[in-house]
Amino acid sequence: MKDVIYIIVSLFSTLIGSISGMGGGVIMKPIFDMLGDFSAFQISVLTSSTVFAMSAVSVGTSAKKFKEEKEKSKTFFCVALGSLVGGYIGNALFNQLTYSFENDNAVKAVQNAVLLALVVAVIIYMNQKNRKSLEVKNSLAGIPVGLILGIISAFLGIGGGPINVAVLIFVFGFEIKTAVICSLLSVLFCQGAKLLSIGIILFAAFDTNLYIFVVIAGVIGALCGRAINKKLSERGVNGVYTFVQVIVIMMCSFNICRLFIR
Secondary structure, three states: OHHHHHHHHHHHHHHHHHHHOOOOHHHHHHHHHHHOOOOHHHHHHHHHHHHHHHHHHHHHOOHHHHHHOHHHHHHHHHHHHHHHHHHHHHHHHHHHHHHHOOOHHHHHHHHHHHHHHHHHHHHHHHOOOOOOOOOOOOHHHHHHHHHHHHHHHHHHOOOOHHHHHHHHHHHHOOOHHHHHHHHHHHHHHHHHHHHHHHOOHHHHOOOHHHHHHHHHHHHHHHHHHHHHHHHOOHHHHHHHHHHHHHHHHHHHHHHHHHHHHO
């Protein structure tokens, strides 16, 4: 029965993640922590694998949108390149954290605390009436931006989440749908780098059947999410984005209290 719950969570998370550009992992990570069946490393592997599959499908089915945003393609590429390097660094930092703490709950608590702080900062910025952005036009600025986003995403095992979209809007002044596309591309490169750095250990971390079905659910969620995204207005996508942020704040707060009480 628990396996079914994990599959449903994966499907729902990637559906919402694909609609909003949040990557899915930002929802999966705190829920999997709440369920408490896996270690921080196992959860990181499961979320990264699912989010990687989700972002690959989402990017692959967004070819038309990429053509529409042709003038921003250099920025997209630079963000993706930075995310690739950031994925390796973020995974190394995560490994260092797991080695530093003997208690796995401490690792989860740190991750949830960092995620909570970032999401609170993002929701404050995104809901400002007169939201300002830097309007950076230099495509090369995408490299350090992608690097930072990749480090955060790989370290937290969330895929990208609301942080990517908010930072891309703040730095480059993207519309939210454009930021979603760039975010998904960043997630693809970042999580791909992380999974490559994990290598063969990935396949020994889980029951094979659960791993495969959760990833498949992520692919289905991505396909459905992209179809819904195309029909939603900018306001609709922003509404989904804000709703998920609130849910993530609640889950992270609960996890922090629960893990520290233990």
